[in-house]
Amino acid sequence: MKIVVCLKQVPDSETRVKLDPTGKSLDSAGVSLVVNPYDEYAIEEALKLKEAAGAGEVIILTLGASGAATAIRNALAMGADRGILLKADTANADARAISEALSSTIKELSPDLVLCGKQAIDDDGAQVGPRIAELLGWPCVTVVTKLEISPGKVRAEREIEGGIEVCECALPAVITAQKGLNEPRYASLKGIMAAKKKEILEQDVTLSAPGLVTSSMSLPAGRSAGRMVGSGKEAVPELVRILREEARVI
Amino acid sequence: MATHTQDDVTGVPPMAELSDIHLQVRATARQFSDEVVRPRAAAADESGEFPASNIREMAELGFLGLPFPEEFGGAGLDNLSYMIAVEEISRSCASTGITLAAHISLGCSPIWDFGTPEQKRKYLPRLASGKALGCFGLTEPNAGSDAGGTQTHARAVDGGWIVNGNKIYITNGSVAEVCVFTARTSKEQGTKGISSFIVEKGAPGYRVGKRENKMGLRSSDTVELIFEDCFIPKENLLGVEGQGYKQFLKTLAGGRISIGALSLGIAQGAFEAAVKYSKERQQFGQAICEFQAVQFMLADMGLKIEASRHLVYEAARRKDLGLPYSKQGAMAKLFASEAAMWCADKAIQVHGGFGYMRECPVERMFRDAKLMEIGEGTSEIQRMVIAREILKES
Numbered sequence: 001m002k003i004v005v006c007l008k009q010v011p012d013s014e015t016r017v018k019l020d021p022t023g024k025s026l027d028s029a030g031v032s033l034v035v036n037p038y039d040e041y042a043i044e045e046a047l048k049l050k051e052a053a054g055a056g057e058v059i060i061l062t063l064g065a066s067g068a069a070t071a072i073r074n075a076l077a078m079g080a081d082r083g084i085l086l087k088a089d090t091a092n093a094d095a096r097a098i099s100e101a102l103s104s105t106i107k108e109l110s111p112d113l114v115l116c117g118k119q120a121i122d123d124d125g126a127q128v129g130p131r132i133a134e135l136l137g138w139p140c141v142t143v144v145t146k147l148e149i150s151p152g153k154v155r156a157e158r159e160i161e162g163g164i165e166v167c168e169c170a171l172p173a174v175i176t177a178q179k180g181l182n183e184p185r186y187a188s189l190k191g192i193m194a195a196k197k198k199e200i201l202e203q204d205v206t207l208s209a210p211g212l213v214t215s216s217m218s219l220p221a222g223r224s225a226g227r228m229v230g231s232g233k234e235a236v237p238e239l240v241r242i243l244r245e246e247a248r249v250i
Numbered sequence: 251m252a253t254h255t256q257d258d259v260t261g262v263p264p265m266a267e268l269s270d271i272h273l274q275v276r277a278t279a280r281q282f283s284d285e286v287v288r289p290r291a292a293a294a295d296e297s298g299e300f301p302a303s304n305i306r307e308m309a310e311l312g313f314l315g316l317p318f319p320e321e322f323g324g325a326g327l328d329n330l331s332y333m334i335a336v337e338e339i340s341r342s343c344a345s346t347g348i349t350l351a352a353h354i355s356l357g358c359s360p361i362w363d364f365g366t367p368e369q370k371r372k373y374l375p376r377l378a379s380g381k382a383l384g385c386f387g388l389t390e391p392n393a394g395s396d397a398g399g400t401q402t403h404a405r406a407v408d409g410g411w412i413v414n415g416n417k418i419y420i421t422n423g424s425v426a427e428v429c430v431f432t433a434r435t436s437k438e439q440g441t442k443g444i445s446s447f448i449v450e451k452g453a454p455g456y457r458v459g460k461r462e463n464k465m466g467l468r469s470s471d472t473v474e475l476i477f478e479d480c481f482i483p484k485e486n487l488l489g490v491e492g493q494g495y496k497q498f499l500k501t502l503a504g505g506r507i508s509i510g511a512l513s514l515g516i517a518q519g520a521f522e523a524a525v526k527y528s529k530e531r532q533q534f535g536q537a538i539c540e541f542q543a544v545q546f547m548l549a550d551m552g553l554k555i556e557a558s559r560h561l562v563y564e565a566a567r568r569k570d571l572g573l574p575y576s577k578q579g580a581m582a583k584l585f586a587s588e589a590a591m592w593c594a595d596k597a598i599q600v601h602g603g604f605g606y607m608r609e610c611p612v613e614r615m616f617r618d619a620k621l622m623e624i625g626e627g628t629s630e631i632q633r634m635v636i637a638r639e640i641l642k643e644s
């Protein structure tokens with residue numbers, strides 16, 4: 001089974017982000033970059049499927065700046081077979097342009113399965129997986145927490161509000177991974193050494209003009225101070241009321 | 251740093267930025283340390299139980315044979331990667347850090363450096379894959395800093411030696427399957443009369459004695475090893491007879507860098523805790539990090555850690571490049587261990603009364619840090635080594 005995993009390099013969630021002077025994108029200076037956490041579930045699932053089948057190939061596909069090769073290396077160290085880096089200036093790119101570039105490479109590779117994270121944690125677009133499926137005319141199951149592959153067929157469980165939906169579709173298909181799908185492995189030290197010898201093919205691509213333009217970005221307002229509801233058992237009913245009626249989190 | 255390629259004075263290439271490989275090793279080690287090692291550290295310190303699951307999981311990830319070639323079951327990485335791994339693990343749990351460092355630097359390295367091809371083939375794959383742990387028995391009741399004063403005695407007999415004596419304070423002593431130890435093979439020749447041997451757990455006449463109840467590093471294994479008419483076959487002589495003294499000096503020179511890395515990890519862990527707490531704790535209507543007295547402690551901690559890291563990485567890098575590293579290794583160990591003790595002390599100060607409580611991780615780090623100024627050569631011995639190298643150079 002040939003599996004393509006789409007991987008995006010994103011700022012570490014622990015980085016304190018700043019806006020650049022244009023106010024339309026993030027300041028990349030001093031920001032540490034990591035593999036998008038949802039993509040790690042996609043990588044792990046691909047590796048598990050390959051291991052279960054006893055054969056196959058896991059190809060990591062990334063679109064980004066040349067530094068994104070580091071993220072591909074991490075996936076190769078986890079056990080993926082090879083990587084492809086589509087080098088492009090993504091400063092003004094929108095999800096459509098990115099999905100077009102990724103899907104045309106995927107078409108050439110003609111895999112049995114494409115795995116993506118359900119969304120990237122930087123722009124939270126959640127569009128690339130479904131768009132790739134649309135462009136290729138393949139079925140797509142999003143926010144997947146359990147995946148079973150039998151010859152030519154996919155059975156996937158996806159998280160929906162208050163429950164689980166079970167879907168089936170044919171292969172090839174696009175699946176987007178949700179937390180809970182698996183427990184991503186650590187890159188082993190031998191894996192890190194082995195990854196040194198694995199191929200990362202770099203290709204320059206030109207993205208189509210964006211249909212969507214970011215007009216501005218702003219940082220969220222600072223958190224307001226906490227509020228003491230009371231203490232001890234007596235305070236619980238009031239806390240529950242506030243959480244339910246004011247904060248609406250339960 | 252990237253602007254010149256050669257140190258004008260010494261002709262040695264300057265400290266490079268960490269390579270991709272080093273950054274990846276750091277990422278894996280840091281993630282494992284944060285997610286797996288840290289949550290277990292306080293309970294292990296409290297119970298004194300050996301961190302067996304940490305070690306098993308680290309073995310699976312390839313940590314236990316980190317700097318040894320793949321053909322011997324290692325990960326094929328360099329010493330700098332090894333130091334980064336020890337640093338990251340020790341940031342969360344120094345007991346796990348010293349278990350790893352003693353296994354690699356003291357248990358495996360002598361076999362890798364001095365073993366015959368047969369010995370390397372026989373022991374390294376088991377050790378490097380983590381199927382077996384290693385330890386190093388040098389210290390004795392009457393031979394500590396003066397390890398050349400070894401009294402453990404090996405009497406030549408047909409086909410080998412009969413060993414009598416005891417070793418104390420041996421890290422991994424009771425959990426190790428393979429132990430490298432020193433003994434006197436000849437009374438006359440002073441330090442030349444010492445040889446190293448390999449003994450395996452379960453050998454008749456070889457057993458574990460007293461288990462130490464320690465101030466810190468409480469979940470690391472520290473025991474006495476006893477030899478009573480223990481027969482060591484001649485193929486278990488490590489390398490060449492009479493070379494034991496030279497061998498352990500070299501082993502300690504390398505091992506010291508790993509104690510530097512351990513120290514660095516403890517200091518970093520204490521520092522991170524102090525920075526975090528100083529931002530959270532409010533007194534006099536503001537976070538205590540707003541007070542200059544607290545800021546100056548944080549500044550000095552950050553400074554000492556940065557300097558330690560440069561010394562430790564530089565010593566490791568020199569070892570990787572095949573350059574002399576005795577002086578740099580001793581400097582790294584001395585500076586980083588004193589910095590760790592200082593940083594752990596100040597981290598407690600930043601935490602105030604809470605820092606004195608068992609519940610607070612920096613309390614453990616303070617107790618763990620003290621060993622760094624003692625093990626693998628006390629601070630006094632490091633100063634002697636450094637001075638000797640300086641005088642030799644001039």
Ligand SMILES: Cc1cc2nc3c(=O)[nH]c(=O)nc-3n(C[C@H](O)[C@H](O)[C@H](O)COP(=O)(O)OP(=O)(O)OC[C@H]3O[C@@H](n4cnc5c(N)ncnc54)[C@H](O)[C@@H]3O)c2cc1C
Pocket residue numbers: 352356385386387388389393394395396418419420421422464467472621624625626627628629630631
């Ligand atoms: C937790 C722990 C783990 C250990 N693990 C191991 C291990 O795995 N293998 C192993 O072989 N050993 C191990 N050791 C032993 C350790 O290496 C020794 O404790 C150390 O080398 C100091 O020796 P000593 O305890 O005999 O102190 P001593 O040598 O008695 O030193 C006492 C004091 O005298 C000072 N001193 C001694 N000689 C001089 C001198 N010439 N000039 C100035 N000052 C001097 C020392 O610096 C120190 O301050 C371990 C020890 C501990 C505590």
